[in-house]
Amino acid sequence: MKELYSCFNGYRKQLVLGPLFKLTEAILELMVPLLMADIIDVGIRNGDRSYVVTHGLFMLLLGAIGLGCAMICQYFAAVCAQGFGRSLRQKLFRHVFSLSQKEYGAIGTDSLITRLTSDVNQVQTGVNMFIRLAVRAPFLTVGSIVMALLIDWKIGLIFLISTPLIVAVLYVIMSRSVPYYTRIQKGQDRISRLAGENLEGVRVIRAFSRQESEVRTFDAAGDELARLTVYVGKISAALNPITSVIVNLAIVAIVWFGARFTDSGVLEQGQIIALVNYMTQTLLALIVLANIIVILTRAVASARRVAQVLEQKTSMEDVPQSAAAKEKAPSIEFSEVSFRYHSGGDEALEKISFSIEKGWTLGVIGGTGCGKTTLARLLAREYDVTSGSVKIDGTDVREYTLEDLHRKVGLVPQAAMLFSGTVRFNLKMGNENATDEALWQALETAQGADFVRSKPDGLDTVIEEGGKNLSGGQKQRLTIARALAKQPEILVLDDSASALDYATDAALRKALRQNTRGMTVVMISQRASTIKNADRILVLDDGRMCGFGTHEQLLDQCEVYREICRSQKLIREEDAQ
């Protein structure tokens, strides 16, 4: 939670002054019943009009000052809560970027989104309410009791009996309802998740005619949320009648005993009215206090969820400075590399060893789930190896700063990911300083220049969220161009041409060969035709390396490779024997 306090930096003044102004308003509010008692007992009883008017005007003045204090407090609360929320959101967002894939996987993307949005909002509301009401409500409760005791300690005893009774009722109702608020919060998270997932995958849902069943799931989640909310509403509905009964009985007791004390000259009528006012104030303050406790309980739960992320340290330590690359060392070298995902299960890669020289093309092939993407992730250090080492230019990837490493390795992931903006904006993500000429060059190599040129706005063509307005193949070409614009030393294409037709795929490979001289290319593919001309081919089978060599060598020596080529009709049946 310590991490959260620093978000008050710059707003500590409002955090302290806000409650102080509210306290001033509460003190003035406590004085009003006393003034009223004076007006009745002195002014009205003696028929002293000027007393009534001056005291009445004084009451108005107190009211005006109180209003001013309340408005200043409200302003400070808004400034502090908004400022705090903004800092917290920024801090959390920045921190999330510093986490590695391992932590993303452990916390979950949905959960991170909820923490960044609704949890931060809850904490922000909590801060606002804390400034406005957390000091005022308990002060008014205690102050009303003290004032009653000061007017008459015997009548004050009625306050000392009724207040704990009201507190007991509030406690029982809250202890039953608060756990439901946590469940309601979870229910709202579930509805957001379902809505997000369904809207995102609306095309798949339609294609599989799953609308009805998805609507039913969504309805069920909505019904459950409504059921919980109604149940909490029912419990809370008992609050007002029960507390009203207690307060009204207390008022009856005040009037009853007050009348007797008035007869005996111990109390004045105005004082009885003041006591009734204090009783009503006590009740209102206690109800506000109960609401604040609910809001603060939710805010603390949300603050813990946010703090949990902020306190999460990345498992991927960055070094302050990169170690030097070694001359004449292989461009990429895997030595006895094994890797297991944090979620457990078998090793995704097992004792992989190979190396390739600078400027070579490495083809990686194998069945689904054999570890091709994992290999690319280890090279770009999205994860750290479980054992063994991955070296680039003779230096372990862990000895480069992450920034230097990401500059060296351009990874084009399997799922093409584009951001809303323009073509230029997306391509420049690879290299902010790239000229238009360099961007067109990257597009030419990635076989994307023609389709961008065909758009009236060229590089300024608008790309919708996630690249929705582009075809799968167009998206892939732009992601390849984005990586090329970075001019990395190593380009990793993780099945990045899977949506391209054979002719475009062949043109892409030819352009890569011609335009990326000196660049080491790792080409992961399910298609043997895509990688067959690579300088070396790595064949993976269920996380193990079962072949490494040229196409011809592998046809000679590797049964799995021969089988892949045969199944894809790259070689004739009899050659595979």
Ligand SMILES: Nc1ncnc2c1ncn2[C@@H]1O[C@H](COP(=O)(O)OP(=O)(O)OP(=O)(O)O)[C@@H](O)[C@H]1O
């Ligand atoms: N984030 C993850 N958490 C846990 N296990 C994972 C994760 N990603 C992949 N795996 C597992 O690791 C193994 C290798 O997966 P990987 O994605 O590297 O295979 P792949 O060869 O790229 O498959 P494909 O060709 O289908 O893309 C699989 O058994 C997969 O289930």
